[in-house]
Amino acid sequence: MLCQKCNRAKAEIKLPYLGLRLCKACFCKLIERRVKKEIRSKNLINEKEKILLLNNNSKEAKISEHIIRVAYNNRVDLLKVKINELEIGFLSREVKESIKKNKIKQIIIPWNLDDEIIYFSENLFNRGDFKYIGNFKQNKILYIKLLRNVLESECLLFAKCRKFKFKDRPEKDKQRKDIKKMLDKINKKHAETKFSLLKSIEQIIPIIQS
Numbered sequence: 001m002l003c004q005k006c007n008r009a010k011a012e013i014k015l016p017y018l019g020l021r022l023c024k025a026c027f028c029k030l031i032e033r034r035v036k037k038e039i040r041s042k043n044l045i046n047e048k049e050k051i052l053l054l055n056n057n058s059k060e061a062k063i064s065e066h067i068i069r070v071a072y073n074n075r076v077d078l079l080k081v082k083i084n085e086l087e088i089g090f091l092s093r094e095v096k097e098s099i100k101k102n103k104i105k106q107i108i109i110p111w112n113l114d115d116e117i118i119y120f121s122e123n124l125f126n127r128g129d130f131k132y133i134g135n136f137k138q139n140k141i142l143y144i145k146l147l148r149n150v151l152e153s154e155c156l157l158f159a160k161c162r163k164f165k166f167k168d169r170p171e172k173d174k175q176r177k178d179i180k181k182m183l184d185k186i187n188k189k190h191a192e193t194k195f196s197l198l199k200s201i202e203q204i205i206p207i208i209q210s
Contacts, residue, residue, distance in 0.1 A: 016191035059159035060110035114152040
């Protein structure tokens with residue numbers, strides 16, 4: 001079967017929520033366009049300011065770097081700082097030093113749509129404060145979840161299509177594993193579930209925070 005976008009290359013990737021079968025190139029372009037649209041619509045990136053990418057060697061970090069460089073044709077000053085574990089809201093000494101040294105005002109977090117939903121669900125069960133939901137500001141720094149509207153499964157496919165080398169992030173927390181398992185099970189039956197949940201979260205959060 002040929003790709004339903006270009007009608008030239010072999011359709012190797014199925015996207016159930018769109019009812020499409022795409023070739024690798026068209027799939028990658030679709031993801032890149034989706035992220036670029038998110039950047040523009042929410043005015044996430046100030047290309048005149050330096051950007052710091054938290055690099056945990058994950059597929060999300062690799063994809064975020066790739067899309068920023070493609071979207072801005074290498075015009076932006078993108079810096080990277082290595083982190084061992086991603087703990088949202090926590091900054092290591094190395095990260096703090098890099099922020100101070102480079103006068104950073106925008107930081108990209110390696111984070112996908114599944115991460116966002118699981119984080120919300122986890123805080124909902126634990127009566128959390130939700131202060132790190134979405135793209136958030138802390139100490140005048142904008143923290144950007146560049147891949148917030150990209151499924152983890154899509155990140156994996158994208159990384160494989162681009163032949164990125166990355167480190168797997170096995171989930172160790174039992175509650176998060178259980179939430180992920182439940183979401184994956186529902187999403188398998190109803191392919192649009194995770195996207196619908198993300199939209200619902202965006203509508204609910206302003207109410208909770210007020």
